[in-house]
Amino acid sequence: MIPIDASSGFECPIPAEDGERILLGHGSGGKLTSRLIQSIFRKYLNSAELAQGNDAAVTAIPPGFSRIAVTTDSHVVKPLFYPGGDIGRLAVSGTVNDLLTSGAVPYALSVSFILEEGLEIRLLECVLQSMQATASEAGVIINTADTKVVERGKCDGMYITTSGIGWVNDDFAPAGDRAEVGDSVLISGRIAVHGIAVMCARGELGFQANVRSDNAPLTELVSRLRDQVPSVHVLRDPTRGGLATTLNEIAAQSQVTIALEEAAIPVDEEAGQLCELLGFDPLWVANEGKMIVIVPAADAEKALQVIRASRYGEDAAMIGKVVERNPLAGVTLRNVYGTHRIIDALPGEMLPRIC
Amino acid sequence: MIPIDASSGFECPIPAEDGERILLGHGSGGKLTSRLIQSIFRKYLNSAELAQGNDAAVTAIPPGFSRIAVTTDSHVVKPLFYPGGDIGRLAVSGTVNDLLTSGAVPYALSVSFILEEGLEIRLLECVLQSMQATASEAGVIINTADTKVVERGKCDGMYITTSGIGWVNDDFAPAGDRAEVGDSVLISGRIAVHGIAVMCARGELGFQANVRSDNAPLTELVSRLRDQVPSVHVLRDPTRGGLATTLNEIAAQSQVTIALEEAAIPVDEEAGQLCELLGFDPLWVANEGKMIVIVPAADAEKALQVIRASRYGEDAAMIGKVVERNPLAGVTLRNVYGTHRIIDALPGEMLPRIC
Numbered sequence: 150m151i152p153i154d155a156s157s158g159f160e161c162p163i164p165a166e167d168g169e170r171i172l173l174g175h176g177s178g179g180k181l182t183s184r185l186i187q188s189i190f191r192k193y194l195n196s197a198e199l200a201q202g203n204d205a206a207v208t209a210i211p212p213g214f215s216r217i218a219v220t221t222d223s224h225v226v227k228p229l230f231y232p233g234g235d236i237g238r239l240a241v242s243g244t245v246n247d248l249l250t251s252g253a254v255p256y257a258l259s260v261s262f263i264l265e266e267g268l269e270i271r272l273l274e275c276v277l278q279s280m281q282a283t284a285s286e287a288g289v290i291i292n293t294a295d296t297k298v299v300e301r302g303k304c305d306g307m308y309i310t311t312s313g314i315g316w317v318n319d320d321f322a323p324a325g326d327r328a329e330v331g332d333s334v335l336i337s338g339r340i341a342v343h344g345i346a347v348m349c350a351r352g353e354l355g356f357q358a359n360v361r362s363d364n365a366p367l368t369e370l371v372s373r374l375r376d377q378v379p380s381v382h383v384l385r386d387p388t389r390g391g392l393a394t395t396l397n398e399i400a401a402q403s404q405v406t407i408a409l410e411e412a413a414i415p416v417d418e419e420a421g422q423l424c425e426l427l428g429f430d431p432l433w434v435a436n437e438g439k440m441i442v443i444v445p446a447a448d449a450e451k452a453l454q455v456i457r458a459s460r461y462g463e464d465a466a467m468i469g470k471v472v473e474r475n476p477l478a479g480v481t482l483r484n485v486y487g488t489h490r491i492i493d494a495l496p497g498e499m500l501p502r503i504c
Numbered sequence: 505m506i507p508i509d510a511s512s513g514f515e516c517p518i519p520a521e522d523g524e525r526i527l528l529g530h531g532s533g534g535k536l537t538s539r540l541i542q543s544i545f546r547k548y549l550n551s552a553e554l555a556q557g558n559d560a561a562v563t564a565i566p567p568g569f570s571r572i573a574v575t576t577d578s579h580v581v582k583p584l585f586y587p588g589g590d591i592g593r594l595a596v597s598g599t600v601n602d603l604l605t606s607g608a609v610p611y612a613l614s615v616s617f618i619l620e621e622g623l624e625i626r627l628l629e630c631v632l633q634s635m636q637a638t639a640s641e642a643g644v645i646i647n648t649a650d651t652k653v654v655e656r657g658k659c660d661g662m663y664i665t666t667s668g669i670g671w672v673n674d675d676f677a678p679a680g681d682r683a684e685v686g687d688s689v690l691i692s693g694r695i696a697v698h699g700i701a702v703m704c705a706r707g708e709l710g711f712q713a714n715v716r717s718d719n720a721p722l723t724e725l726v727s728r729l730r731d732q733v734p735s736v737h738v739l740r741d742p743t744r745g746g747l748a749t750t751l752n753e754i755a756a757q758s759q760v761t762i763a764l765e766e767a768a769i770p771v772d773e774e775a776g777q778l779c780e781l782l783g784f785d786p787l788w789v790a791n792e793g794k795m796i797v798i799v800p801a802a803d804a805e806k807a808l809q810v811i812r813a814s815r816y817g818e819d820a821a822m823i824g825k826v827v828e829r830n831p832l833a834g835v836t837l838r839n840v841y842g843t844h845r846i847i848d849a850l851p852g853e854m855l856p857r858i859c
Contacts, residue, residue, distance in 0.1 A: 172853070178744025178790075179850025202757060203680050204740065205575035205606040207672055210565055217572065220560035221614035221667055222650045225658075251560040259576035261665045263618070295577045297663075299857060303580075305658045310616045312576055312667035317562055325558050385559065389533025402557060435533075495534025498527070502654060 163271040171268040176298030189270060190294060193277035198257070198292035206292040208257065214316035218253035220244060221312040227502040229272065229306050231350035233342075233361030236309055237280035239437060239504060244311040245287040245366040246386040246440070252323050252375065253315025255368060257292040258284065260311050264296060265304035273307065287366030289313070321375045327382040328403035333449035334469040335442040337370060337462045338363070339417040340392050341424060341431035343438070347503045349423070360420050363461070365438035370459035374442065378452045383443035386436070389504055390495040393432040393480065395441060397494040400478040409469035409492065411484045432482075433495045435503045443471065518626040526623040531653030544625060545649060548632035553612070553647035561647040563612065569671035573608035575599060576667040582857040584627065584661050586705035588697075588716030591664055592634035594792060594859060598743065599666040600642040600721040601795070605739040607678050607730065608670025610723060612647040613639065615666050619651060620659035628662065642721030644668070676730045682737040683758035688804035689824040690797040692725060692817045693718070694772040695747050696779060696786035698793070702858045704778070715775050718816070720793035725814035729797065733807045738798035741791070744859055745850040748787040748835060750796060752849040755833040764824035764847065766839045787837075788850045790858045798826065 174181040191200070198206035210217075224240045241258060248255040260280065264273065284291055346362040348354070367386070374381055383403070387395035392414070400407050416424075416431045424431045438461055444452045449467060456462040480492040529536040546555070553561035565572075579595040596613060603610040615635065619628065639646055701717040703709070722741070729736055738758070742750035747769070755762050771779075771786045779786045793816055799807045804822060811817035835847040 173856045174853035176744075176856065177850055177853040179749050179788075179852065179854075180848075181852055182744075183849065201679075201681070202753070203606060204602040205573040205608065205668075205670070207571050207573045207606050207608075207677075207679075209571050210569070214565070216562050216564050217669070218560040218562045219612065219614055219667075219669060220648055221616045221665070223616040223618050223652045223665060225618060225652045225654050247559040251558060251562050253560065253562075257574065259574055259667050261576045261578040261667075263578050263580060263663055293575055297578045297580045297857075297859075299580050299660065299663075302657065303660045305654065308618055308652075308654075308663070310576070310578060310618075310665035310667075312574075312614050312616075312665075313560075314572070314574060314669065315560070322562075324556075324562075326556070389531075389537075394534050398557070433534075493535075494538065495532055497534065497536055498529035498532040499534075501528045501531065502652075504652075 163274050169270045171264045171266055171270060171298055173266050173298050176296060189274060190277065193281045194291045196290040196292055199294065211316060214318050216317040218248050218251040218315045218317050220247040223308060223310040224504060225308050225502050226347060226504055227305060228350050231347050231362055233346055234364040235276055235279050237276035238283045239364045240309045240311040241280050241283040241287060242364045242366045242437060243504065244313040245289060245368060248313045248315040249367055249371040250384040250386060251317060252321040253317045255287060255289045255313060255315040257290045258311050258313045259293040260291055260309065261295040263304055263308040264298045265306055266298055266301045268306055283366060287368045321379045323381050323384040325383060325385060325399050325402035328399055328405050328443050328471050329382060330405065330471050330474055331446050332382055332443050332471040333446050333467055334407060335453055335456065336466055336468050337440040337456050338464040339415040340436050340439060341420040341434040342417045343436050344434035344500050344503050345420040345423050348500050358419065358423060363436060363438035365461050367440050367461060370440065370456055370462045373455050373459050374452060377455050378444060378448050380448050381442060381444050385441045387439055387441055388435050388437060391433040391435055393492045394494040396480045400480055404474060404476050404478055405471050406473045406475045407469055407480045408472045409480065409482045411482050413466055413468045415464050415466045432492060433499055518629050524625045526619045526621055526625060526653055528621050528653050531651060537651065544629060545632065548636045549646045551645040551647055554649065566671060569673050571672040573603050573606040573670045573672050575602040578663060578665040579859060580663050580857050581702060581859055582660060583705050586702050586717055588701055589719040590631060590634050592631035593638045594719045595664045595666040596635050596638040596642060597719045597721045597792060598859065599668040600644060600723060601741040603668045603670040604722055604726040605741060606672060607676040608672045610642060610644045610668060610670040612645045613666050613668045614648045615646055615664065616650040618659055618663040619653050620661055621653055621656045623661055638721060642723045676734045678736050678739040680738060680740060680754050680757035683754055683760050683798045683826050684737060685760065685826050685829055686801050687737055687798050687826040688801050688822055689762060690808055691821055691823050692795040692811050693819040694770040695791050695794060696775040696789040697772045698791050699789035699855050699858050700775040700778050703855050713774060713778055718791060718793035720816050722795050722816060725795065725811055725817045728810050728814050729807065732810045733799060733803050735803050736797060736799050740796045742794055742796055743790050743792060746788040746790055748847045749849040751835045755835055759829060759831050759833055760826050761828045761830045762824055762835045763827045764835065764837045766837050768821055768823045770819050770821045787847060788854055
């Protein structure tokens with residue numbers, strides 16, 4: 150057990166004995182690429198589609214679905230491993246959660262790696278193991294993949310791009326422009342964890358913290374909502390830019406004002422204290438395992454119970470309301486003293502490379 | 505008209521006046537990201553799905569198709585612009601061609617950008633313009649996108665990952681494991697152009713050359729085959745690793761021996777001369793606008809005529825045959841003197857970062 154990156158506390162379970170590293174030739178498309186695929190990728194990623202080795206994976210469209218959801222995201226998080234997660238878990242969770250926001254049943258992910266020459270292959274193995282474990286948890290397969298290698302200093306270990314497809318039917322169709330006046334706004338758990346966990350893992354703060362990332366796939370939570378509260382209007386995961394930015398996006402798409410109650414917003418205790426210390430507002434800190442759920446008021450209590458009964462949803466809370474139609478759109482926050490203020494989208498950069 | 509990269513001879517048509525550059529904040533997910541999307545991405549990439557601004561694009565599955573094809577590729581070509589193409593045209597063409605190899609009707613691409621802090625925004629604009637033009641030529645839409653920004657020195661200008669989906673029906677189902685003894689092997693044009701064009705563009709050779717990349721989407725060529733020669737057994741684009749490596753992959757998937765006639769293989773004249781000078785074999789040089797077509801002998805002449813009548817197919821040729829079932833698989837080449845030799849997959853690296 151050798152620590153790879155002392156700042157993140159990560160210990161790679163694969164021994165460093167052989168110390169094999171990525172070479173430029175692993176990206177050639179020739180024999181070295183083929184050997185990397187056979188001996189490393191296939192060891193961890195396994196699906197019938199991937200094993201066929203064609204340039205495109207072909208899958209039957211299941212009966213009962215009339216539409217398909219597609220999403221893509223590149224992941225450049227730094228460091229690659231941090232308390233509670235790693236770039237592999239982040240990539241799979243993020244893409245699955247994006248599919249879920251459209252009401253889709255996530256089906257498959259394609260994965261493309263950009264690797265830096267010199268990367269220890271056992272680190273790649275740890276990431277692949279984590280990706281397959283997270284994919285299994287999320288109920289998706291990895292159906293096609295690609296690998297490129299760039300010279301030392303032209304990447305930062307590895308970047309991973311995941312794209313996902315999922316099946317959609319007409320009974321459950323949440324979308325960003327469907328928030329309506331009177332709707333209740335729910336959040337599935339305590340915010341501000343992921344951004345703070347990643348920042349702490351960089352070891353630049355000069356102190357230790359115990360915040361662990363929330364990166365997780367929310368398949369179970371959303372599939373319970375699909376079954377029990379199909380009236381849900383909007384689902385959106387508040388990642389980069391945090392809760393405040395994501396709610397502003399929804400407000401703009403739906404042309405409404407969303408009013409939040411500060412006291413109702415669940416913030417992770419330690420992450421909240423660190424935010425205070427560092428001068429951040431938890432409302433703008435990234436989350437990677439939370440879902441905003443906007444639902445007609447009549448179904449809000451039921452939705453809350455369904456979320457709380459789901460994995461990763463136990464701390465869910467009702468945090469506000471859609472209060473008026475407003476072509477200028479916006480988000481307001483009422484603090485504990487009853488004062489209202491406008492909550493804007495994140496203006497510039499807060500923490501680069503948190504996802 | 506200011507040359508950006510003298511070695512590639514590329515001239516960016518967008519004036520350098522404002523000199524605006526990518527900032528880390530453009531990857532924050534906040535207001536700067538939103539401004540980049542609104543003012544730059546939307547100017548060039550336009551589809552109804554993209555304009556909706558949801559985390560996942562949702563599309564109706566067209567009637568008559570029972571399956572879906574999915575593919576993904578990261579692109580790290582260096583330089584970003586080279587004679588005959590650029591990273592944007594390469595990414596769109598490569599992904600479309602991979603979809604075509606499965607017999608799919610290409611429908612949509614998702615695009616994810618990793619941008620380096622300090623990149624001139626007008627270079628991004630040139631790439632976006634080229635992507636949209638190539639997508640239009642290929643008959644696909646760009647339905648969803650993502651942007652991340654990394655610090656100076658952690659990327660090389662930009663990396664682009666494209667994933668594609670296409671619709672498949674049961675009437676046309678080429679696959680790598682369907683080559684049969686007696687089949688004819690065709691190539692859609694002169695090989696060895698892309699790899700040599702990119703290498704020359706790096707300006708490291710000490711001389712000028714006029715080789716232009718063949719990067720192009722082969723939608724028209726394959727859709728004519730689908731309509732007129734649906735008996736096609738295998739389609740595969742010989743990119744990284746060249747014709748030799750790709751044929752070895754097919755031979756291994758189908759467990760056959762493929763026998764090539766050296767004299768029949770069309771090689772671009774100037775690229776061939778440069779290969780001789782540099783000690784490369786054109787058989788292992790990457791192509792980005794060629795298709796290997798393996799078809800029952802009875803339909804080979806017809807397939808050749810159909811390809812020659814298509815855009816990018818005028819120099820197509822019949823280059824060999826599938827000669828025997830062989831669990832060890834392999835590719836042989838008979839030269840002009842009648843001698844046979846074994847043609848292996850590319851062993852290591854030849855030209856890094858050609859796609």
